[in-house]
Amino acid sequence: MEVMRMFLLFVLALALPLPAQDPAVVNPKIVKVEFENDRVRVLRVRLGPHERLAMHSHPASAIVRLTERSARVIAPDGSSRDVQGSAGEFTWQEPTTHAVENLRNQPMENIEIEFKKAAAPSIAASAPVHPAAPGPSGEPVALQDEPHHRWRFENQYTRVLEVVLAPGESVRLNQAVVQRQYLGKEWEAPERLEAGGVHFAEGTKKPYTHRVKNVGSTTFHVYDIELLP
The missing domain is CATH 2.60.120.10 (Jelly Rolls)
Known part of the structure; x- marks a missing residue:
């Protein structure tokens, strides 16, 4: 048995x-x-x-x-x-x-x-209401209010913005990356980004103001996936 x-x-x-x-x-x-x-x-x-x-x-x-x-x-x-x-x-x-x-x-x-730490089911946020006219073009705006940053998704873990720039086009000065210009400084040297590439940037404790310009000959299309606190 x-x-x-x-x-x-x-x-x-x-x-x-x-x-x-x-x-x-x-x-x-x-x-x-x-x-x-x-x-x-x-x-x-x-x-x-x-x-x-x-x-x-x-x-x-x-x-x-x-x-x-x-x-x-x-x-x-x-x-x-x-x-x-x-x-x-x-x-x-x-x-x-x-x-x-x-x-x-x-x-x-x-x-x-x-x-890794998304223990609870996603709670999707409603799409934000953008101002019809976010102020004079020379003034910095919040990242989510910059016209080229299209809100796509948000929950308690992440905010997702889609950025599309035609050749020669630049975003407005915004707080929070192809050529970058920081407030009060000259344009940085161009940076080449490969199609399908992945880039990670650490967040900063203090917001900085910058803008991005597409100096290439093709459309610049990225997803900015922010990790929320």
């Missing part, structure tokens, strides 16, 4: 599903860690045509899509749903466990910012 009981326990243990893993461990060729600190981890997820990323888990995440999206999302129970999306989209995703298959004939790529 003792032998039978041990056998049954062994069979039951084998029947339990394996816990989902860190996506960067499941397939480091698909998932690359771009940046990590105590609050966030930034992942670049790139699936080749019809490639599949096995079952894995994420905490709450902010996602920026670098390419078109046509994917099959598979849940731990085996159910699935097909999802679509456009390049340049932003979405917030609550904690999840899933596998993902690229249904496209082209690569599919996302930047995913995992919020």
